[in-house]
Amino acid sequence: MKWDQIEGKWKELSGKARASWGEFTDNELxxxxxxxxxxxxxxxxxxxxxxxxxxxxxxKWAKKL
Incomplete structure (x- = not known):
């Protein structure tokens, strides 16, 4: 997935980011x-x-999406 798409769908994808990098807080996401x-x-x-x-x-994370 391209970064402009990721930015547009960030609310949906932030959970996947949290799954990959568990130390991120809600505020950081x-x-x-x-x-x-x-x-x-x-x-x-x-x-x-x-x-x-x-x-x-x-x-690598973006390509997996």
Missing amino acids: VQIAGKREQLIGMLQQKYGLAREEAERQAD
């Missing part, structure tokens, strides 16, 4: 709002990932 850069930043912050790894995880 609202803050991400389906935006790729926001998700990458939050992955870096919450999980201590390097940017490249966070990008890889976000893109």
Whole structure:
């Protein structure tokens, strides 16, 4: 799924994001709002990932949708 589609369907997809990254709070999921850069930043912050790894995880997750 493309990121513009993810952003448009974020309310539906935020549960799937929570299933993949269980440490996200409801407020953080609202803050991400389906935006790729926001998700990458939050992955870096919450999980201590390097940017490249966070990008890889976000893109892999998007392709599974």
